[in-house]
Amino acid sequence: MSAVSVQQLxxxxxxxxxIGFILALKWLNSPVSAMRGVVIGEIASAVAVVATLFxxxxxxxxxxxIALIIGAAVxxxxxxxxxxAVPQRTALSHAFxxxxxxxxxxxxxxxxxxxxxxxxxxxxxxxxxxxxxxFTGSIIAAGKLQEILPQRPITYRGQNIVSLSxxxxxxxxxxxxxxxxxxxxLFAAMVVVALIFGIMLVTPIGxxxxxxxxxxxxxxxxxxxxxxxxxxNSKVLVVAxxxxxxxxxxxxxxxxxxxxxxxxxxxxxxxGQVQVSAGKEAEERTVRSASPEEAAGxxxxxxxxxxxxxxxxxxxxxxxxxxxxxxxxxxRGVDVKFAIHPVAGRMPGHMNVLLAEADIPYDKLVExxxxxxxxxxxxxxxxxxxxxxxxxxxxxxxxSPIYGMPILDVDRARTVMxxxxxxxxxxxxxxxPLYYLDKTLMLFGDAKNFVGxxxxxxxGSHG
Amino acid sequence: MPAxxxxxxxxxxxxxxxxxxxxxxxxxxxxxxLMSLTNALDAIVVVAAIIIAGRHETRVSTILGLLAxxxxxxxxxxxxLITDRxxxxxxTAKAKKP
Numbered sequence: 001m002s003a004v005s006v007q008q009l010x011x012x013x014x015x016x017x018x019i020g021f022i023l024a025l026k027w028l029n030s031p032v033s034a035m036r037g038v039v040i041g042e043i044a045s046a047v048a049v050v051a052t053l054f055x056x057x058x059x060x061x062x063x064x065x066i067a068l069i070i071g072a073a074v075x076x077x078x079x080x081x082x083x084x085a086v087p088q089r090t091a092l093s094h095a096f097x098x099x100x101x102x103x104x105x106x107x108x109x110x111x112x113x114x115x116x117x118x119x120x121x122x123x124x125x126x127x128x129x130x131x132x133x134x135f136t137g138s139i140i141a142a143g144k145l146q147e148i149l150p151q152r153p154i155t156y157r158g159q160n161i162v163s164l165s166x167x168x169x170x171x172x173x174x175x176x177x178x179x180x181x182x183x184x185x186l187f188a189a190m191v192v193v194a195l196i197f198g199i200m201l202v203t204p205i206g207x208x209x210x211x212x213x214x215x216x217x218x219x220x221x222x223x224x225x226x227x228x229x230x231x232x233n234s235k236v237l238v239v240a241x242x243x244x245x246x247x248x249x250x251x252x253x254x255x256x257x258x259x260x261x262x263x264x265x266x267x268x269x270x271x272g273q274v275q276v277s278a279g280k281e282a283e284e285r286t287v288r289s290a291s292p293e294e295a296a297g298x299x300x301x302x303x304x305x306x307x308x309x310x311x312x313x314x315x316x317x318x319x320x321x322x323x324x325x326x327x328x329x330x331x332r333g334v335d336v337k338f339a340i341h342p343v344a345g346r347m348p349g350h351m352n353v354l355l356a357e358a359d360i361p362y363d364k365l366v367e368x369x370x371x372x373x374x375x376x377x378x379x380x381x382x383x384x385x386x387x388x389x390x391x392x393x394x395x396x397x398x399x400s401p402i403y404g405m406p407i408l409d410v411d412r413a414r415t416v417m418x419x420x421x422x423x424x425x426x427x428x429x430x431x432x433p434l435y436y437l438d439k440t441l442m443l444f445g446d447a448k449n450f451v452g453x454x455x456x457x458x459x460g461s462h463g
Numbered sequence: 464m465p466a467x468x469x470x471x472x473x474x475x476x477x478x479x480x481x482x483x484x485x486x487x488x489x490x491x492x493x494x495x496x497l498m499s500l501t502n503a504l505d506a507i508v509v510v511a512a513i514i515i516a517g518r519h520e521t522r523v524s525t526i527l528g529l530l531a532x533x534x535x536x537x538x539x540x541x542x543x544l545i546t547d548r549x550x551x552x553x554x555t556a557k558a559k560k561p
Contacts, residue, residue, distance in 0.1 A: 029488040031553040052510040058517030071536030079544025100535035107524040244505035246482030349494030361556035
């Protein structure tokens, strides 16, 4: 057996890996087969990693094994985080993925310079720039999601021009390096500029826009891996990277549509700057509020209830109390469903994961387009910690900044209940006329405590 | 244009289109696990990192390669682990009742 056949075996393992990756994504089309998808993805990745260890180019094992062990030791706790921490964990893994791709590109440059063709240099430059900006951008996103950094958008005058100039500088450095790959200090400068651009890209974006940002960073991380595949001429990286890139891209398009933002608007980083409408003269409008007892009475007498969860539910950690409410109502024969807006929460699918963790059956979690038709036949729509995604102004008020955004039509239910801390406006600072409707009852208080009180009332009146 | 580049472009285009078709069919219910799974699959860059680090060409390339091995392998392990945990939580009402 010669080295050639070892190489062929490695190539076959990569082909097998690619087949596994494709099946993994295919089987994610339904929760029933999804588990099978993860298993095949794991097998495919393991086969590729083990085969690579037999690559004759690998002469230096000790440190590689140590690095793998350290990687696993870091990976396990990152895989065991609480479900509420999944958005920041995801942002952090985008950062790690992009960092790996950038570091490999940088290593390739230092090994190859100055004997790098113009073509290779352009590929490496682009790959390292995208990887680096995704790395710092994802770190900032993770910091915002972990609330180490302010969630409010940080903006200044002329920000887009400054940011785009920095990106332009990075691209200009690539152009110079293509003709002078021996200028190693310019390469270092290019990396630094790209890292700075990543920070500038995400800093101006507010917390509520994170579902789009995190998807976009996902896409960048994927495409940087695909570009690395071009640099190293590795088809398995090209395939895995483009699948990941395509996935992030589609998710960001879905998130954009769910917020009625154009994709160009996102690509140019001009978002997160939703103008806080100074507000029409704050007319004195009255709201009706209700106590847990009253709320429990209405809910207990209903035959159909739709619960609308939002980020506020995640912040208050109210999902387990919500499950108790679901159980208490279901036991009385009330039909309870959950309406999930695509951008509810801080990342795509965030609410589904939190509610599934709380043991709510997934067939009760219904997407916006499928449930909107049911609101008119619904006795009570209970909104927990969601605001803008239920704002009827998006449908009716052309002057509203969120006009045109698809919303959950909770105002068409017979009674609307909104659990909210106080009358403060939502993230975007937009008034929600829903709160002033005659059919709306405001339930003021902490989501977890309030839902807990309703559950106690229901239990008390039952026994 | 180098021949390798051309064949890579073919692979890229086919994979990206296949990706679009596959991801479009993923249930929105599973968008969070989708993101963690694609993250874990993307961590296959670890194979390139192993080669860069294991080739031991220069001190710089070895150190950078080792860092990349650690970072991407942590993504692979953590990504699969959390996807697995999340998917186990998705149950129907029937499956829940003993």
